[in-house]
Amino acid sequence: MKKIILLIGILLTINSCSEKNKTELTPLEQLPEATQTGKNTFGCLINGKAFVVKNTSKQTAIYQQGVLQFGATLDINNNDESISFNLINPLENNTEYNFIEINYKSGYSRKNGNIICIYDFENTYEGNVTFSKIDRANYIISGTFEFSTNKGGCEDIKITNGRFDLKYIP
Numbered sequence: 168m169k170k171i172i173l174l175i176g177i178l179l180t181i182n183s184c185s186e187k188n189k190t191e192l193t194p195l196e197q198l199p200e201a202t203q204t205g206k207n208t209f210g211c212l213i214n215g216k217a218f219v220v221k222n223t224s225k226q227t228a229i230y231q232q233g234v235l236q237f238g239a240t241l242d243i244n245n246n247d248e249s250i251s252f253n254l255i256n257p258l259e260n261n262t263e264y265n266f267i268e269i270n271y272k273s274g275y276s277r278k279n280g281n282i283i284c285i286y287d288f289e290n291t292y293e294g295n296v297t298f299s300k301i302d303r304a305n306y307i308i309s310g311t312f313e314f315s316t317n318k319g320g321c322e323d324i325k326i327t328n329g330r331f332d333l334k335y336i337p
Contacts, residue, residue: 195328202332203300205307209239211250211329213275214322218248227251228308228335237308237333238274247278250326252296252312253288260301266294266314273314275324284321291316294326306335 197217199208209226210219220226220239228237235258238251255270264271272288273296294314301308312329 198328198330199332201299201309201311201330203307203309204332205302205305205309205334206332207334209250209331209333211312212327213248214325218250218326226333228333230306230308230335230337235308235335237331237335239331245278245280247276249276250274250329254296258298258301260298263295263297266291266296271296273312273316275314275316275326277321277324284318286316286318286321286324290318296329303337306337308333308335 194212194215194217197219198210198212199206199219199221202208207223207226208221210217212218218241220241225240225242226237227239229235233256235254235256236252238249240247240249251274253272253274254264258264266273273291273294274288275286277284291314294312294316296310296312298308298310300310309332310330312331313327315323315325317323
């Protein structure tokens with residue numbers, strides 16, 4: 168009986184340590200690993216807070232007629248946040264595409280209860296995306312991004328450490 172109680176105590180201690188470690192991760196440590204295998208991961212820091220979308224139904228990636236559109240939405244307790252990208256060919260691996268150029272755009276929106284802020288493509292004033300992998304045979308896009316946007320009456324947004332590894336619809 169003592170062995171069973173000791174075993175239960177050890178298991179509870181291990182579990183509480185494991186749970187403690189999960190809550191003590193820094194925002195950067197909460198982001199998904201940077202992969203290139205089509206794991207359907209999407210994450211970044213928005214003003215220093217982790218934005219991680221694990222639900223594939225909240226991720227979008229479509230590459231048709233020379234236009235790549237992708238992004239993700241996080242919906243928690245009637246608070247929605249979305250990040251979207253729209254890029255026109257040619258797109259290549261290991262090339263940085265600046266969002267200030269006409270063919271490469273980023274957008275962000277936030278709904279918090281009745282407060283809605285939509286940062287259109289033209290609100291982005293700096294940023295870029297770099298594809299580490301564009302696999303047109305297996306329909307995978309992977310890479311990194313960052314951008315800053317602002318809109319009158321809304322909080323300035325700085326998105327950093329962005330990473331994605333998505334399967335896209337051709």
